[in-house]
Amino acid sequence: MSFSATEPTRGTKWFAGIAVVLYAIITLIPLLWIVATGFKSPADSISYPPVVVFEPSLEGYVNLFTARTRATEDMLEAAGPAVTWYDKITRNRGTIISGPSRYGERFMNSIIIGFGSTLLCMILGTAAAYAFSRFKVPLKDDLLFFILSTRMMPPIAVAIPIFLMFRNLGLNDTHLGMILLYTAVNLSLSVWLLKGFIDEIPIEYEEAALIDGYTRFQAFYKVVLPQAATGIASTAIFCLIFAWNEYAFAVLLTSGTAQTAPPFIPTIIGTSGKDWPAVAAGATIFLVPVMVFTILLRKHLLRGITFGAVRK
Amino acid sequence: MAEVTLTNVCKSFGDDVALDDVSMTVPDGSFVVLLGPTGAGKTTTLRMVSGLDTPDMGKITIGGRDMAGMTPAQRDVAMVFQQYSLYPHLTVRQNLEFPLKSPILRTPQPEIDRKVKEVAEVLQISHKLDNKSTALSGGEMQRVSIGRALVRQPSVYLMDEPLSSLDAKLRSDLRIELKGIQANSGATLLYVTHDQIEAMTMATHVGVLDNGKLVQFGSPRELYENPVSVYAASRLGQPRINMLPADIFGGAPAAATHIGLRPEQILQGNGEDSTVHRIEHLGDQTRLHLSFKSHDLITVTDAHTDLKVGDIVKIRPHEALYFGANGARVA
Ligand SMILES: Nc1ncnc2c1ncn2[C@@H]1O[C@H](COP(=O)(O)OP(=O)(O)OP(=O)(O)O)[C@@H](O)[C@H]1O
Ligand SMILES: [Mg+2]
Numbered sequence: 001m002s003f004s005a006t007e008p009t010r011g012t013k014w015f016a017g018i019a020v021v022l023y024a025i026i027t028l029i030p031l032l033w034i035v036a037t038g039f040k041s042p043a044d045s046i047s048y049p050p051v052v053v054f055e056p057s058l059e060g061y062v063n064l065f066t067a068r069t070r071a072t073e074d075m076l077e078a079a080g081p082a083v084t085w086y087d088k089i090t091r092n093r094g095t096i097i098s099g100p101s102r103y104g105e106r107f108m109n110s111i112i113i114g115f116g117s118t119l120l121c122m123i124l125g126t127a128a129a130y131a132f133s134r135f136k137v138p139l140k141d142d143l144l145f146f147i148l149s150t151r152m153m154p155p156i157a158v159a160i161p162i163f164l165m166f167r168n169l170g171l172n173d174t175h176l177g178m179i180l181l182y183t184a185v186n187l188s189l190s191v192w193l194l195k196g197f198i199d200e201i202p203i204e205y206e207e208a209a210l211i212d213g214y215t216r217f218q219a220f221y222k223v224v225l226p227q228a229a230t231g232i233a234s235t236a237i238f239c240l241i242f243a244w245n246e247y248a249f250a251v252l253l254t255s256g257t258a259q260t261a262p263p264f265i266p267t268i269i270g271t272s273g274k275d276w277p278a279v280a281a282g283a284t285i286f287l288v289p290v291m292v293f294t295i296l297l298r299k300h301l302l303r304g305i306t307f308g309a310v311r312k
Numbered sequence: 313m314a315e316v317t318l319t320n321v322c323k324s325f326g327d328d329v330a331l332d333d334v335s336m337t338v339p340d341g342s343f344v345v346l347l348g349p350t351g352a353g354k355t356t357t358l359r360m361v362s363g364l365d366t367p368d369m370g371k372i373t374i375g376g377r378d379m380a381g382m383t384p385a386q387r388d389v390a391m392v393f394q395q396y397s398l399y400p401h402l403t404v405r406q407n408l409e410f411p412l413k414s415p416i417l418r419t420p421q422p423e424i425d426r427k428v429k430e431v432a433e434v435l436q437i438s439h440k441l442d443n444k445s446t447a448l449s450g451g452e453m454q455r456v457s458i459g460r461a462l463v464r465q466p467s468v469y470l471m472d473e474p475l476s477s478l479d480a481k482l483r484s485d486l487r488i489e490l491k492g493i494q495a496n497s498g499a500t501l502l503y504v505t506h507d508q509i510e511a512m513t514m515a516t517h518v519g520v521l522d523n524g525k526l527v528q529f530g531s532p533r534e535l536y537e538n539p540v541s542v543y544a545a546s547r548l549g550q551p552r553i554n555m556l557p558a559d560i561f562g563g564a565p566a567a568a569t570h571i572g573l574r575p576e577q578i579l580q581g582n583g584e585d586s587t588v589h590r591i592e593h594l595g596d597q598t599r600l601h602l603s604f605k606s607h608d609l610i611t612v613t614d615a616h617t618d619l620k621v622g623d624i625v626k627i628r629p630h631e632a633l634y635f636g637a638n639g640a641r642v643a
Contacts, residue, residue, distance in 0.1 A: 226401040
């Protein structure tokens with residue numbers, strides 16, 4: 001059997017494999033439970049002992065996306081026979097659909113605010129990190145420390161000043177306000193992470209590009225950015241996850257127009273009894289964008305492109 | 313194609329003086345080789361000309377224009393880095409195309425293709441054009457990095473030990489190619505090397521740097537035959553010039569403390585006795601390590617010499633160089 005310094009032995013591989021699978025199962029069970037609950041009937045969702053095998057139903061999803069009113073016999077007759085499959089589901093419960101719920105809007109708000117702040121944070125963060133990494137910035141170390149220090153207390157500690165500031169600036173319950181807020185909170189993390197990644201890119205590449213006839217900005221764009229892709233992708237995922245899941249500020253600063261999904265989902269519980277399948281459906285859909293985003297960026301995370309072309 | 317001048321150029325990094333009042337003219341169409349041991353300021357000189365660094369004092373012109381405040385792109389120079397920095401996210405072909413696609417040149421694609429093909433052939437890397445630039449050997453990377461300079465026709469080529477990691481055959485091939493390109497196109501080259509043969513065969517002029525100072529500038533022949541100091545004399549010549557006390561053979565000028573003898577300045581056959589203590593057969597020549605009055609010296613002799621360790625060889629100096637106490641040449 002050959003022996004290598006870098007290849008783990010077969011025993012280690014097995015052990016690592018089993019550990020990873022166990023860990024994955026443990027972390028995935030709650031997630032699977034939520035997804036399953038979304039497809040249960042209200043009765044199944046609260047039955048004890050819990051049911052593992054059940055007849056799937058889309059009632060949770062229908063309830064999530066619709067507003068319904070309890071209907072009398074007369075009203076049901078007046079409305080005529082159910083035409084669509086979702087009408088049928090609600091009629092069975094003695095309700096008729098009175099319109100769409102607010103979930104769609106709230107979900108879109110989450111998308112706009114989450115991705116908007118992530119994008120802004122990447123643009124500002126990369127520019128700042130590049131400057132800190134490459135230029136002589138007066139008081140560089142102090143500035144970097146200051147940027148980091150903004151994360152030393154929980155952001156919510158300054159909730160009241162921010163609330164007052166937003167009210168005076170007319171940013172309360174606006175997309176712009178939330179995007180700016182999440183960008184500000186995420187910026188310290190992204191500047192620090194990205195500076196680390198950009199520091200790793202040898203300056204020789206930019207110098208070569210400058211000689212090759214490019215301006216500094218073009219060199220940054222054509223040479224530094226592609227090599228920083230790995231770092232930018234992972235930083236973007238961190239920023240998105242924070243902005244996407246943020247709850248406290250969203251409760252405090254949004255109520256209607258710009259309300260995101262996290263503060264909205266719990267309100268589903270209250271509207272018509274404990275509708276757990278609808279809550280679970282809302283949570284399931286809420287999980288999808290971050291998952292898709294992470295999977296899309298995965299190839300950047302795994303690609304080590306900066307190794308090996310500079311003679312050290 | 314342009315003349316490059318440096319006038320009283322100084323550059324320090326903190327307390328470290330990298331260039332100390334360097335003045336030099338690189339004539340249009342010349343091939344200037346910079347020599348000097350590690351840390352002498354060779355790379356720094358190239359970086360001053362390229363615009364990647366700016367001098368603390370002094371002036372640099374290219375083609376008669378003052379370069380103060382000019383970006384590297386505006387200076388129209390091509391540079392082969394000592395650290396051959398290929399863009400790792402691009403293929404070999406894309407690396408070679410990169411300078412041609414710059415906003416300054418905006419070369420049309422057919423022209424790009426032609427140039428890249430031509431340069432790849434000269435550098436013997438045609439078969440690697442579609443490789444990722446990280447999937448190359450050190451020598452291949454170095455050739456691509458030379459190629460990235462050669463695809464252009466800049467005012468000046470700056471090359472920092474461009475052939476250092478190539479094998480002997482490739483090195484001699486490329487020596488001839490580079491010299492040919494320079495001779496045919498009339499390009500101006502400023503070239504750093506530690507290699508004697510490169511300096512002797514390619515240079516029209518050689519500049520010797522010592523601790524940031526330019527101590528001698530002239531043709532390779534002049535530098536070899538007429539060095540201004542021990543230091544300059546030691547830059548060229550294989551085996552190195554032998555330094556012995558000035559009066560060891562007698563007849564030294566009064567100010568001289570050392571006599572410098574290159575192998576061809578040591579005549580064998582008559583004179584004083586020395587003992588062979590080592591013989592190195594190099595193929596085309598044989599190196600003799602001699603003990604002479606308790607000093608060691610190295611010279612060359614026939615490839616097929618019959619001499620053996622312990623034999624006596626009579627030697628005497630011929631047109632020797634004499635140096636004073638501070639290392640400067642006195643005769
Ligand atoms: N960026 C820098 N910061 C600090 N010191 C530097 C820097 N660049 C060069 N130096 C110093 O300047 C001096 C000259 O360096 P340079 O790189 O020009 O040497 P060189 O002649 O090219 O040597 P080598 O043959 O090893 O490449 C050295 O003492 C070096 O330490
Ligand atoms: Mg150097």
